[in-house]
């Protein structure tokens with residue numbers, strides 16, 4: 035007779051771990067089932083080259099992680115340390131560059147170097163972004179209301195949202211609609227005149243998205259990247275010391291301390307449903323485990339199209355799941371470097387090299403990168419978010435050696451409709467490496483090892499459907515009470531006892547922990563257990 | 575450092591020496607520097623309280639180079655400025671200076687500053703915040719040219735009762751005839767020196783503007799001329815005391831500039847800052863006019879008032895209560911013990927309609943004596959007049975103090 039659990043969480047991604055930790059904290063006997071030998075999902079630090087050389091294999095920078103979760107799960111005690119890094123730089127093909135300095139006056143002068151007017155406009159731009167972020171942030175740790183429901187709780191939540199919006203003045207309401215529907219390129223045109231200034235802001239509008247800078251909806255994606263903070267400094271990003279895996283490890287240790295159990299190396303094959311109720315999971319190796327509550331950290335399609343029997347589900351529901359937009363568009367290359375590459379455009383030892391580096395001149399160039407994706411090939415002139423975390427974090431590589439993280443847009447889930455071949459994966463890496471070599475001659479000679487991940491690898495290894503990094507596109511049709519799909523935004527699945535807690539659910543992707551925490555609150559509420567999930571910290 | 579074409583090397587330093595730096599350094603006994611925008615600025619040269627007294631008793635010199643400066647020219651300069659500013663700019667004749675605020679469409683103050691009508695149709699606007707984007711946004715339909723020339727003009731405020739005598743001794747012939755808010759030009763060492771009878775101290779005083787290449791020689795001649803009349807370099811801490819006594823408000827301290835406001839409700843209209851006299855409804859359309867008309871009808875949300883507080887303790891960061899100490903009326907925005915008025919004074923933002931002249935409140939003051947903290951509820955009343963307003967401020971020619 036197998037042991038019966040109070041809850042089983044499928045997938046030990048950071049959201050699954052967060053969810054499990056809160057359930058275990060509330061005293062639930064919780065089992066975590068992870069298909070990989072390691073935990074963390076898209077939040078890992080695995081050595082791929084040498085033992086003393088770690089990569090942040092998928093996600094690589096941290097800002098969205100809810101500070102309320104950080105604190106209430108005692109992640110600091112479990113060794114998590116997030117170190118902010120400063121700045122960013124966008125390097126143009128003609129050798130010019132625009133840096134984003136931490137120092138406000140330096141930052142302003144640097145923009146003024148390109149356009150005096152844009153230097154002032156930056157203040158207005160930052161303010162408007164900050165206004166929106168302040169507004170969104172307060173909803174991150176709240177369950178979205180169902181606008182069609184007449185339940186008091188949904189009505190109250192709708193009223194709360196309205197009230198908060200009104201508090202900030204009518205302009206904000208107009209702006210909000212625009213933010214959610216405009217393209218990042220149009221949006222930037224409203225503030226700036228200089229192409230390089232615009233280019234420097236445009237990347238965050240398309241990271242992880244299968245949309246171009248000129249596609250409506252991309253302005254919001256920029257917000258999604260700006261709404262986090264490091265120690266209250268909004269919009270700042272940091273490195274998790276020891277790589278992103280330090281986050282999942284701290285959560286795992288917390289979960290384990292609360293008595294949670296974990297099985298790795300065996301994925302869930304089927305969610306067992308009896309009499310319209312989820313009762314357990316059947317693993318790939320045939321083992322079965324039972325529980326009152328089954329929580330899926332997997333993507334929406336993986337959960338319902340791969341791990342459930344369609345006969346247990348409503349066809350209308352399944353159709354919505356099939357229509358869920360989760361198109362892969364990103365690749366990741368992790369590189370072990372023998373030294374620091376020298377970018378021709380940048381001054382020696384520039385502090386800018388410690389932040390995000392981008393090789394782009396204009397939004398038009400970025401849009402052309404997207405055209406290739408639509409054609410079913412990787413961008414021949416890709417957009418790269420390039421970082422050298424080891425310049426800040428001494429724990430990742432031996433001294434003097436470096437880890438370089440390359441996040442690449444756009445990379446399609448299939449090449450011209452066919453599966454990626456190993457040769458194509460290599461060609462994709464060459465495209466990226468060659469581009470960097472142009473800006474940093476000699477770069478190639480520094481490469482000691484590479485881990486190349488296209489959407490194929492992201493899907494196979496991490497379980498991200500089509501390789502979409504956010505477990506589903508972040509556009510208005512799939513946000514708020516429409517995430518993941520209308521009618522299912524409150525973390526409950528279509529069968530009783532079943533819940534969802536991954537980035538497919540509200541408020542969406544990124545290493546944020548909000549979906550996992552929100553789902554835990556709903557589960558504990560349904561079970562009449564004491565809530566262990568903290569409320570969001572309000573900022574007045 | 576010049577305005578356009580910052581070299582790509584600018585990043586090597588976060589902050590730059592002002593054109594007066596070499597001279598400031600000689601006077602800066604405390605060796606402390608702060609930042610004012612792009613420049614190094616001196617908080618206090620030797621003792622802030624003493625420097626304050628040079629400003630009230632003799633002459634204090636303060637470097638105002640970092641102030642943001644814009645030049646507005648072109649056939650439509652006046653109608654443009656009238657569109658931008660709340661006050662009627664046509665009243666500022668050539669050779670005159672006027673204080674003004676400018677608002678966004680919601681009637682909230684973006685910044686305050688001074689408009690120098692340098693020559694017929696040529697204006698300089700000095701402000702605390704960078705404004706070029708907003709100023710250019712407003713150019714539409716006007717034939718004007720706007721440039722920022724912050725770094726192309728060095729400036730010194732020369733303030734205090736002996737300031738006129740010193741400038742006269744420095745060779746500025748006829749300076750004594752300059753009336754308050756007047757400006758004039760002198761030939762100085764082969765370049766043009768612009769002098770206005772303006773300042774941020776509410777006292778007799780002047781502001782001097784010159785090509786940065788001549789900054790050091792200007793300083794030297796000024797201090798040579800003032801040696802026997804008590805001239806002293808003065809830091810920003812002393813200036814802050816002087817301006818509170820004079821009832822002048824400071825962007826970012828007494829009000830939040832609307833362009834920076836993440837929380838739009840935290841901004842203020844001119845009426846809410848006690849600057850209704852700067853709003854001219856009869857001059858035609860200007861930014862914020864509609865909203866300000868509505869506010870005039872419906873009433874404002876706040877009153878910025880001057881408080882005279884009993885006792886001797888400065889009411890820094892204090893809450894102001896309605897008498898009885900239960901209901902909060904507002905907060906203090908600037909406060910000090912005023913050596914010239916011999917009173918504890920403050921500027922405070924109170925919820926309208928509270929804050930009528932003569933109205934009484936209680937101010938909650940935390941103070942410390944040898945590390946022991948105490949709290950007092952000090953009675954306070956709203957006063958109408960500024961705390962320091964000597965006749966010499968207006969007198970032309972000023973007496974030879």
Ligand SMILES: Cc1cc2nc3c(=O)[nH]c(=O)nc-3n(C[C@H](O)[C@H](O)[C@H](O)COP(=O)(O)OP(=O)(O)OC[C@H]3O[C@@H](n4cnc5c(N)ncnc54)[C@H](O)[C@@H]3O)c2cc1C
Nearest residue numbers: 045047048049069075076093094095301302497537544545
């Ligand atoms: C390349 C890349 C770069 C990124 N960069 C950043 C970044 O820098 N900053 C940031 O904030 N976000 C970043 N993201 C997004 C962020 O990493 C993800 O949104 C987030 O980590 C998803 O977490 P999750 O817990 O919701 O899901 P996942 O991490 O996807 O976890 C799901 C887990 O379920 C497991 N699983 C799947 N199927 C089964 C099964 N059948 N049985 C058992 N287990 C199963 C998976 O192995 C995985 O561990 C990036 C993502 C990627 C892919």
